[in-house]
Amino acid sequence: MDMNELMTRDGVREFSGEQRDTFVNDATQLRQMGRIFKARIAQTEIDGDKPWSAKRRxxxxxxxxxxxxxLLEKAAAECEAIDATYGREVLDLPMRRAEAIAKKEERRVRKALTRQNAHALAQRTITEGAQGLATDPRLAGQTMPQAQPQPVYVHPQAPVIPQSTRAPIPAFDELFKGVG
Incomplete structure (x- = not known):
């Protein structure tokens, strides 16, 4: 079989199927030969044999x-595994990777939409909360009382600031001159 033909899905499937069938048939023949050998050896006694010696041999x-x-049956199973592994790890790998990338991109887009929705909801909640704080809900539907104007004094006097009897605060550098 040509190697280029073997490296296709059908080529590997055909090769592994042929090998599996060969191994299974050989295993069947060996089991039959084993039964034949066992029957003939069990009936053949050699000089000096004790009872059951021929059957043990x-x-x-x-x-x-x-x-x-x-072992041949295990080899047949491994041939089937060759087909499955080659298909999964070589032939199907590009498709699986493309699907994984598409799922990852879809998940990224969904997360971005979720973040946008959460941001919009938080913004709306803050705005509604601020509007609710701006008005008193107990006064809903009532008119707000007008603020009373501040009285204007005809002869305003400047407030009298008492003179401090304490000494002025020294400069920052002077406070820490002797320290350190």
């Missing part, structure tokens, strides 16, 4: 066949 040999079959 047969189980040991058949166990190796089963182990190889299990």
């Amino acid at each position: 047969a189980s040991k040999v058949a166990g190796r066949f089963d182990r190889v079959a299990k």
